[in-house]
Amino acid sequence: MSSYGGIDLGGTKIQTVIVDDEHNVLGSARRPTPTTGGPADVACEMAAALCEAAKAAELAVTALAGIGVGSPGTIEAGNVSSARNLPGWEGTFPLAAALETALGVGGMPILVGNDVQVATDAEFKLGSGRPYGTLLGVFWGTGVGAGLILDGKPWTGRGGAGEVGHMVIEIDGARCTCGRRGCVEAYAGRAAMETHARELHEQKGHKTDLFKLMKDHDRTRLTSGIWARALRDEDKLATHIIDRAVGALGAGIASAVNLLDVESVIVGGGLGIRLGDPYAKRISEAMRPHLFADNRPPDVQVAALGDLGGAIGASLLVETGVARTAAAS
Amino acid sequence: MSSYGGIDLGGTKIQTVIVDDEHNVLGSARRPTPTTGGPADVACEMAAALCEAAKAAELAVTALAGIGVGSPGTIEAGNVSSARNLPGWEGTFPLAAALETALGVGGMPILVGNDVQVATDAEFKLGSGRPYGTLLGVFWGTGVGAGLILDGKPWTGRGGAGEVGHMVIEIDGARCTCGRRGCVEAYAGRAAMETHARELHEQKGHKTDLFKLMKDHDRTRLTSGIWARALRDEDKLATHIIDRAVGALGAGIASAVNLLDVESVIVGGGLGIRLGDPYAKRISEAMRPHLFADNRPPDVQVAALGDLGGAIGASLLVETGVARTAAAS
Numbered sequence: 115m116s117s118y119g120g121i122d123l124g125g126t127k128i129q130t131v132i133v134d135d136e137h138n139v140l141g142s143a144r145r146p147t148p149t150t151g152g153p154a155d156v157a158c159e160m161a162a163a164l165c166e167a168a169k170a171a172e173l174a175v176t177a178l179a180g181i182g183v184g185s186p187g188t189i190e191a192g193n194v195s196s197a198r199n200l201p202g203w204e205g206t207f208p209l210a211a212a213l214e215t216a217l218g219v220g221g222m223p224i225l226v227g228n229d230v231q232v233a234t235d236a237e238f239k240l241g242s243g244r245p246y247g248t249l250l251g252v253f254w255g256t257g258v259g260a261g262l263i264l265d266g267k268p269w270t271g272r273g274g275a276g277e278v279g280h281m282v283i284e285i286d287g288a289r290c291t292c293g294r295r296g297c298v299e300a301y302a303g304r305a306a307m308e309t310h311a312r313e314l315h316e317q318k319g320h321k322t323d324l325f326k327l328m329k330d331h332d333r334t335r336l337t338s339g340i341w342a343r344a345l346r347d348e349d350k351l352a353t354h355i356i357d358r359a360v361g362a363l364g365a366g367i368a369s370a371v372n373l374l375d376v377e378s379v380i381v382g383g384g385l386g387i388r389l390g391d392p393y394a395k396r397i398s399e400a401m402r403p404h405l406f407a408d409n410r411p412p413d414v415q416v417a418a419l420g421d422l423g424g425a426i427g428a429s430l431l432v433e434t435g436v437a438r439t440a441a442a443s
Numbered sequence: 444m445s446s447y448g449g450i451d452l453g454g455t456k457i458q459t460v461i462v463d464d465e466h467n468v469l470g471s472a473r474r475p476t477p478t479t480g481g482p483a484d485v486a487c488e489m490a491a492a493l494c495e496a497a498k499a500a501e502l503a504v505t506a507l508a509g510i511g512v513g514s515p516g517t518i519e520a521g522n523v524s525s526a527r528n529l530p531g532w533e534g535t536f537p538l539a540a541a542l543e544t545a546l547g548v549g550g551m552p553i554l555v556g557n558d559v560q561v562a563t564d565a566e567f568k569l570g571s572g573r574p575y576g577t578l579l580g581v582f583w584g585t586g587v588g589a590g591l592i593l594d595g596k597p598w599t600g601r602g603g604a605g606e607v608g609h610m611v612i613e614i615d616g617a618r619c620t621c622g623r624r625g626c627v628e629a630y631a632g633r634a635a636m637e638t639h640a641r642e643l644h645e646q647k648g649h650k651t652d653l654f655k656l657m658k659d660h661d662r663t664r665l666t667s668g669i670w671a672r673a674l675r676d677e678d679k680l681a682t683h684i685i686d687r688a689v690g691a692l693g694a695g696i697a698s699a700v701n702l703l704d705v706e707s708v709i710v711g712g713g714l715g716i717r718l719g720d721p722y723a724k725r726i727s728e729a730m731r732p733h734l735f736a737d738n739r740p741p742d743v744q745v746a747a748l749g750d751l752g753g754a755i756g757a758s759l760l761v762e763t764g765v766a767r768t769a770a771a772s
Contacts (some may be wrong), residue, residue, distance in 0.1 A: 271704020280735040281698035282612055285690060294733060361614060369610035373699050375600020404623060406609040
């Protein structure tokens with residue numbers, strides 16, 4: 115029986131898991147992503163979070179058969195460049211090598227993949243995507259990312275596919291965090307929604323309890339949990355902004371479906387997981403008026419692996435990587 | 444040396460070709476698509492247009508090794524259902540069987556495929572798409588259709604992929620010919636542009652020579668040629684409507700590229716071919732502000748096979764079909 119490590123490196127948190135051959139989670143840990151320092155500091159925190167998960171699994175990190183990492187940014191052979199939302203990570207950093215050193219696991223396979231794509235792979239192999247050959251995984255969180263499985267295989271294009279968050283749903287529309295206008299993420303990303311809420315509240319005097327809730331819960335951002343709570347309390351501004359986000363996701367995802375005719379859409383990410391089934395249903399309804407083949411809409415479901423999906427997906431990289439090495443030798 | 448027939452069934456015209464083993468065009472013909480009657484009338488006209496091409500090639504239709512057809516609508520084993528823009532074709536019609544009878548070619552392979560996909564395949568194998576493994580073919584004409592080649596193979600999803608024309612670029616935007624709102628085709632399709640021009644001219648008093656040009660050239664619609672002429676004359680309304688179409692195509696195609704990260708975009712269709720290189724360049728520029736990976740935009744080129752691409756692509760179905768039959772036996 116072998117065990118594998120998986121690390122999901124997010125802009126807000128680092129999630130780690132230890133899994134066995136059958137993908138059962140033996141242990142897990144979560145730490146906040148450092149907001150200051152640089153890539154080396156982030157790598158140390160990732161190593162610490164993996165140790166913690168191994169401890170929970172009652173295993174030594176050195177006993178693992180390999181470690182997989184899901185990371186933002188551009189990834190090439192264990193090196194990560196221009197990782198958005200991570201501190202001081204504009205350049206290229208040898209993440210796999212840094213983890214190898216920090217964990218003292220020289221020679222162990224450490225594989226780095228795209229965070230959104232590994233989470234999509236995990237849903238495809240182990241989660242809500244299992245019944246389908248073709249799916250779009252949409253991760254609704256700080257930003258809006260997506261991964262594609264076409265005919266049972268990940269589709270990454272020239273390495274940059276899956277930017278559903280930057281599909282245009284309004285020419286000259288709202289300013290996006292990417293600097294462009296009218297992208298899905300400009301309406302539906304948690305970061306853009308927070309900026310919009312702050313403007314409407316502070317500059318235009320719209321009433322809301324969002325920022326009070328944030329302070330009461332000792333948060334520095336409007337987390338998915340804060341949004342969920344405000345919606346439950348029927349906060350008018352929060353409801354308005356979330357409705358707008360659902361409309362944007364509906365139009366963007368429907369456009370993707372019109373182009374690719376996928377069987378299924380899996381909704382994950384911080385907000386997707388937190389808001390759950392009722393919102394997957396709402397997104398499905400918001401897609402409906404824009405679907406060209408509206409007599410056979412794709413199934414829309416919440417990511418079954420929840421918050422652990424990214425880390426479990428990262429651990430899957432080891433199997434694939436080991437298999438690839440074996441086949442090549 | 445074998446010869447093949449290819450028929451491109453469009454909403455406006457039926458284009459036929461006879462090609463040899465090496466895809467050289469030995470003869471071609473073009474006839475207007477009947478606007479009245481039903482599928483049987485259309486099939487007769489298709490048969491007549493193929494005879495005409497065979498005559499130009501100095502060949503008997505019975506001497507062909509097979510015939511391929513590119514058709515709109517839903518296609519299943521030679522039967523065509525709900526072909527938009529064709530007269531009385533709401534139901535299912537056995538097109539391959541009808542052509543077999545009309546041409547007296549019992550037993551000859553007659554293969555029917557999707558019009559846009561066969562045109563994309565032709566550009567991929569023989570035209571502007573040859574240098575690429577991954578491309579989006581956009582056909583800008585009466586409507587806006589598209590075909591996809593991913594990793595060297597056509598991608599059709601569950602049979603309905605490629606609807607770039609119905610990607611949403613403006614939530615609650617202009618009414619589309621499909622009945623929905625804000626689709627690319629609502630701004631860029633020739634049919635929608637004509638409706639828009641008529642409204643602005645007849646109801647809002649905008650000046651234009653578009654309809655005068657139409658009458659002078661004995662046309663009943665604003666054809667691609669009429670648009671091209673009006674643009675050359677710097678007709679203000681025509682320029683405005685075409686600019687809007689280019690903006691819509693830019694946003695829609697950029698969205699598709701953000702999702703799929705294709706290497707190349709091939710622009711064909713009546714308007715695409717007629718307006719040519721300068722407009723492929725304009726579409727490429729209109730995509731730029733919306734491309735997420737804006738440091739490596741895909742190449743954008745005009746379809747090299749021009750008006751014959753659809754019919755040549757249809758003829759390619761025979762090779763593939765014959766190969767498939769051979770492999771299966």
